[in-house]
Amino acid sequence: xxxxxxxxxxxxxxxxxxxxxxxxxxxxxxxxTNSVFWDLSGTxxxxxxxxTAIFSMNFWLGGYDDAGNxxxxxxxxxxxxxxxxxxxxxxxxxxxxAYNKIWKISKKQIDYHIAxxxxxxxxxxxxxxxxxxxxxxxxxxxxxxxPFVDVNQNGVYDPENxxxxxxxxxxxxxxxxxxxxxxxxxxxxxxxxxxxxxxxAYNTGDSIIDNTFFIHYDILNKSLQNYHxxxxxxxxxxxxxxxxxxxxxxxxxxxxxxxxxxxxxDAYYGIKPPAAGVVFLSRKMxxxxxxxxxxxxxxxxxxxxxxxxxxxxxxxxGTHLVAHGNGYDTSSAVTDTCMFAFPENSGWTEYEMGxxxxxxxGAATLSIDELPQNSCVxxxxxxxxxxDTVNYDNVHTPVERLLAQIxxxxxxxxxxxxxxxxxxxxxxxxxxxxNDFVFNISPNPAQNIVKIITNGKNYDMRIxxxxxxxxxxxxxxxxxxxSNWDSGVYFVVLTNGKNxxxxxxxxxx
Numbered sequence: 047x048x049x050x051x052x053x054x055x056x057x058x059x060x061x062x063x064x065x066x067x068x069x070x071x072x073x074x075x076x077x078x079t080n081s082v083f084w085d086l087s088g089t090x091x092x093x094x095x096x097x098t099a100i101f102s103m104n105f106w107l108g109g110y111d112d113a114g115n116x117x118x119x120x121x122x123x124x125x126x127x128x129x130x131x132x133x134x135x136x137x138x139x140x141x142x143x144a145y146n147k148i149w150k151i152s153k154k155q156i157d158y159h160i161a162x163x164x165x166x167x168x169x170x171x172x173x174x175x176x177x178x179x180x181x182x183x184x185x186x187x188x189x190x191x192x193p194f195v196d197v198n199q200n201g202v203y204d205p206e207n208x209x210x211x212x213x214x215x216x217x218x219x220x221x222x223x224x225x226x227x228x229x230x231x232x233x234x235x236x237x238x239x240x241x242x243x244x245x246x247a248y249n250t251g252d253s254i255i256d257n258t259f260f261i262h263y264d265i266l267n268k269s270l271q272n273y274h275x276x277x278x279x280x281x282x283x284x285x286x287x288x289x290x291x292x293x294x295x296x297x298x299x300x301x302x303x304x305x306x307x308x309x310x311x312d313a314y315y316g317i318k319p320p321a322a323g324v325v326f327l328s329r330k331m332x333x334x335x336x337x338x339x340x341x342x343x344x345x346x347x348x349x350x351x352x353x354x355x356x357x358x359x360x361x362x363x364g365t366h367l368v369a370h371g372n373g374y375d376t377s378s379a380v381t382d383t384c385m386f387a388f389p390e391n392s393g394w395t396e397y398e399m400g401x402x403x404x405x406x407x408g409a410a411t412l413s414i415d416e417l418p419q420n421s422c423v424x425x426x427x428x429x430x431x432x433x434d435t436v437n438y439d440n441v442h443t444p445v446e447r448l449l450a451q452i453x454x455x456x457x458x459x460x461x462x463x464x465x466x467x468x469x470x471x472x473x474x475x476x477x478x479x480x481n482d483f484v485f486n487i488s489p490n491p492a493q494n495i496v497k498i499i500t501n502g503k504n505y506d507m508r509i510x511x512x513x514x515x516x517x518x519x520x521x522x523x524x525x526x527x528x529s530n531w532d533s534g535v536y537f538v539v540l541t542n543g544k545n546x547x548x549x550x551x552x553x554x555x
Contacts, residue, residue, distance in 0.1 A: 069217035080131035109276035137186025179203030215246030234350020238269025287314030308403025320433035321444035422468035
């Protein structure tokens with residue numbers, strides 16, 4: 047399904063496209079913005095296990111240019127439609143509806159297209175037909191925008207000739223955002239980026255993976271600046287059911303941060319509520335800072351410098367995070383400054399400190415260091431959820447169960463061979479060959495017996511003439527006789543239900 051909506055102007059945009067990632071136990075709501083999971087007006091639309099687990103998420107990016115000027119591109123909420131990141135690639139024209147879209151696609155759609163794209167009467171899904179593989183270079187957009195499989199290797203996305211979108215997962219969402227046209231933070235310039243987002247999930251029957259979904263960012267520096275001391279932060283406003291009874295924490299050994307209920311009963315999840323968390327998959331977490339809903343030194347960052355401080359575990363007023371109490375202490379005797387708030391198994395957690403549960407937000411940071419102009423950096427992470435309604439020990443059990451499943455998630459991802467180097471952008475032909483069998487025809491041209499030479503098994507063969515009329519078909523055919531066929535060009539198609547290959551056969555008499 048392709049989710050589309052149009053808009054007139056930026057600044058007060060509220061009519062964003064939307065789509066759910068909903069192939070497994072999650073229902074995760076996305077808009078082509080930098081503030082996802084909620085409806086942009088006050089209601090979370092992302093749930094699992096019968097209630098809300100996350101209210102919203104966005105990323106922050108900050109660093110210094112060669113002249114020492116601070117640049118920060120960051121969002122938290124899009125009230126009244128105002129945000130820094132808006133739909134589209136960096137070069138697109140403002141007030142355009144062309145990219146106010148989320149391309150929602152399934153592996154089943156792609157597999158069917160691979161097997162049937164040249165069948166007579168095939169109706170191509172709109173999402174495959176309109177996949178944003180190429181940008182409008184006359185507007186300054188990149189030629190390659192969305193990854194695709196270039197079957198005929200001509201450098202052009204032409205699904206009518208067998209090309210198809212490249213995705214991860216059983217279901218994926220793809221969209222593009224940029225900070226070129228949106229709002230600006232005070233006391234800091236923008237970075238100047240284009241971000242290509244793919245969110246994806248699997249429906250495997252594996253309870254851990256089915257309680258997990260993944261997000262992949264390709265972040266391109268489209269500005270004329272080189273940046274150093276660059277920080278990327280993932281800012282998440284978790285809500286385990288009721289927003290105002292949560293604790294937050296992290297585990298540096300597992301590269302994750304998480305939220306859990308401050309009480310053993312939640313107003314929405316009921317008794318024995320769950321825990322939810324985020325694990326970084328391709329880069330090491332270098333800090334984790336929390337803050338609470340509200341103003342003051344420990345509240346929401348507002349200015350560019352305050353966002354950048356938070357990405358370095360510094361409170362709004364310049365006070366460094368400390369490893370005791372609630373993490374905020376302005377006394378001159380402080381000696382335990384730290385980079386990670388409430389790390390697991392440290393003796394300094396919210397539960398052990400007896401903190402009052404509240405509406406917690408957490409910002410976990412990755413150090414990118416250098417981000418030269420025209421460079422690209424990839425970020426991969428997963429949201430996961432765990433609940434134990436049988437064995438339960440106040441707040442400990444859901445966190446322990448959540449952390450215990452993270453190695454399984456990491457192992458699962460390590461087998462996916464995710465592109466973490468933006469390599470599909472390095473060539474105008476992002477060809478990814480997924481064919482797991484090959485075949486040849488001999489002799490060709492042919493007059494009598496034609497042999498099929500293949501390593502494939504359990505394949506169907508269909509042969510069409512130049513008019514697209516089926517003239518021959520069979521299962522696991524090794525040879526066939528063309529002595530009575532008309533001279534001309536034929537097309538031999540082999541498919542095993544997953545992959546499809548086509549060869550031209552010339553018959554002469």
